[in-house]
Amino acid sequence: MIDEPQMDAPEQPGKDSDLGGFHVKTVYGPVSSWRLGRSFGVDPICREDKVCSFDCVYCQLGRTKEKTCERREFVSVDDVKKDLDEVLARVEADIITFSGTGEPTLASI
Ligand code: SF4
Numbered sequence: 001m002i003d004e005p006q007m008d009a010p011e012q013p014g015k016d017s018d019l020g021g022f023h024v025k026t027v028y029g030p031v032s033s034w035r036l037g038r039s040f041g042v043d044p045i046c047r048e049d050k051v052c053s054f055d056c057v058y059c060q061l062g063r064t065k066e067k068t069c070e071r072r073e074f075v076s077v078d079d080v081k082k083d084l085d086e087v088l089a090r091v092e093a094d095i096i097t098f099s100g101t102g103e104p105t106l107a108s109i
Pocket of ligand 1: 103
């Protein structure tokens, strides 16, 4: 019998994350990745409803509410940097993943 890898339940992207006693908006996790180790996610979209250029039937975020190919700034670089600095000063990570509430490459940051 092969043991399944144990995964912590990830924080919900797009919400303020509770990361061990402090709150950040654009960073969620940590998520335990079998391949990559301890991972923090950066959500450069940060919207309640998913923003994406597709509407994949298998998407874990549900149906696309805003379907667009237009790139724009959803959150500021300063906000992402501030959140990452705050998290990484207190919690170690092996990797940072850009993901979250939609297609991260739509963000122009
Ligand atoms: S977020 Fe990914 S899986 Fe979901 S609709 Fe967009 S491209 Fe598809």
